Amino acid sequence: MENGRETHKHAGCGYMSSALATTITSALMSDLSGHVSYNEPMSEHTSLRIGGPAAVFFKPEGLTSLTEFIRRAHRQSVPFLVLGGGSNVLFGDAGFDGVVVSSKGFRNIETQVTDRGLFIRAGAGVTLSRIVLAAQKEAGQGVECLSGIPGTLGGAVFGNAGSFGAEIKDVVAAVTIVSMDGKVKVLKKGDGHIDDGLNFTYRRSCIPEDSVIVSIDLRLPLGDPAAIAARAYECLTKKRQTQPHSFHSAGCVFKNPPNGYAGELIEHAGCKGLVCGGIEVSMVHANFFINRGGGTASDYLSLMDRVKAMVKAKFDVSLAPEIRIIGDMI
C-alpha cells in the first residue's frame, strides 16, 4: 500500500532505466512468437484512455511463447505486468519501464454440455461478454448478471468481477496460470465447500500478482433458456440506465464498504460533479469517475484523494480502491 492506495506489484525485480529497458528487452524479445511493439501508449489499451508508454508491449501468440518470455524476464530481472481489457486499471502517466504482456492472444473457447451441466474452457483473453453469450446459447446459468461488464475473462477472474449479487467465482472450476518461474500450474476448486488452492473474496482472487492466468474452466448448471436470456437482458438494461456510458471510465473506483455502497456515500458527501483536471465524478453514478477529455492519471488520483477525504470527513468511512493502479506514476 502506498498512501492508502493499493499499487500493483511488478513481476521481476525492481525497475530499470529506459535505456536499460531498451537494451535488455530487444534481446529478451528477439525470437518470441507474437506481437511486439516498443513505446506503446497504454492510453490506447485502457477503457479510461489514460496511460503513458510501456517500454515494450507484448501479445504472446501461445503458451510456449509466454512461458519462455516469463522465464527469460525472470532470469534477466526485467519487470512485466499483465493487461487484459484494461477496463479496471488506472495506468500511470509515466507509463511503464518494462514489458506489458497482453492476454488478448489467449482467446480460444470450447463448450460442452454434459449431464453435470455446461462446461466452458476459455482462454484468459476471451471477453466476458462472449462468455455470457456462449452460456446463454447452451442454457448455462450463473453468468447472466455479469452481462455488460467489459474486459476479459482473465481480468474478471483475477479481480472476481461481480454484479447484482453474482460473482465470477460462483462458476469457476479451475484456473491455469503461468507462475513467475515459467511453470504452468492448475488451481482447482474443490467439489465441496472447501476450495483446493483457489479462493476468492470480494473483488479479489488468490491468484498471485506475479502470475499470468492463461485459461479458465467454468462449470454452470443448466437452466431455462428464456429465463436466462431475460435475466441477462434485464441486468444489461439496468447497467445502461445507472452507469455513465458516453464517457470513458474504469468502472467503480472504490469498493463497497461493509454494509454500504461507496456510490451512495460519495453522492451524500456532496462529491457528484467534482472535477480535477479532465476527470469528473459522474453525475449518473458517483462511484464512476469519467474522463471528460485530456484527463491524466495524476488528475484521477487527486480526485480519488479528494473524494476519499470528503467521505471520511462526513461518514468516518475509509474507502479502498477497486480499480488497480498500475505502471509508473511519476
Ligand SMILES: Cc1cc2nc3c(=O)[nH]c(=O)nc-3n(C[C@H](O)[C@H](O)[C@H](O)COP(=O)(O)OP(=O)(O)OC[C@H]3O[C@@H](n4cnc5c(N)ncnc54)[C@H](O)[C@@H]3O)c2cc1C
Ligand atoms: C463501464 C464499466 C462498467 C464496469 N462494471 C463492472 C461491474 O459491474 N462489476 C465489476 O466487477 N467490474 C466492473 N467493471 C470493471 C472491469 O470491467 C472488470 O473488473 C473486469 O473484469 C476487468 O477485466 P479486464 O480484462 O479489463 O482487466 P484489466 O483491467 O486489464 O486488469 C485488471 C487487473 O487484472 C489483472 N489481470 C488481467 N488479466 C490477467 C491475467 N490474464 N492474468 C493475471 N492477471 C490479470 C491486471 O494485471 C490488473 O491488475 C466495469 C468497468 C467499466 C469500464
